[in-house]
Amino acid sequence: MKRVFHRLTMKRRGPFIALAMVASIVTVGLVARRAKSEDAFATTxxxxxxxxxxxxxxxxxxxSCMFVPEHLGDVCQAGCVMHFCPEQVACAGEDPIWCAPCTDMRGARFWANLDIAQNRCDGKLRVWENEVDEAVYHECYAADVESRCPELAGREWWVGFRGEMGR
Incomplete structure (x- = not known):
């Protein structure tokens, strides 16, 4: 009886082992593709x-700026570029967009932090797979932005931002 059970168990394990091997190969491939993509973006x-x-x-x-109102277009664009290419657009001189503190909605750093927070929360909450409660997403988003810019913590920055966005 033990031998029959062992053979049945092994037969059942076979597909799972194969599936696990395929999953690991796919995962390694995706990680390599992502790294290659990030390298390509850095080269860009x-x-x-x-x-x-x-x-x-x-x-x-x-x-990132697809739905941003016109009056925020330039600063959103600057934040997006700062998010992807921080070394190329660091503060030089006194340009108010590039040199503004992270608390200033008219500065690139503020918008770059929003982009980074969105990417992190999308990944953390796996929004492409799950229905995510708006309150849970907002909590993740606000906490991430505030971790990058502690001066925003405890302030009503989100209300001001939503007002500027027309929402």
Missing amino acids: CETDLPSVFERCERGHENG
Whole structure:
């Protein structure tokens, strides 16, 4: 009886082992593809910064600034570029967009922090797979932004931001 059970167990394990092997190969492939993609984006920052600016323009399909009101388009674009290419657009001189503190909604750092928080919360909560409660997402988002800019903690920055966005 033990031998029959062992053979049945092994027969059942076979597909699971195969599935686990396929899953690990796919995972390694995806990680390698993602790393390759990030390397390509870093290269774009170094060699073709104007294309990054173009992808970050207000209204660009599937871009960070797709639905941003016109009066916030330039600063959103600056934040998007700062998010992807921070070394290329660091504060130099006294340009108010690039040099503004993280608390200033008219500065790139504020908007870059929003982009980073969105990416992190999307990944953490796996929004592409799950229905995520708006309150849970907001809690993740606000906490991440405030961890990058502690000066915003305890302030009503979210209300001001939503007002500027027309929501």
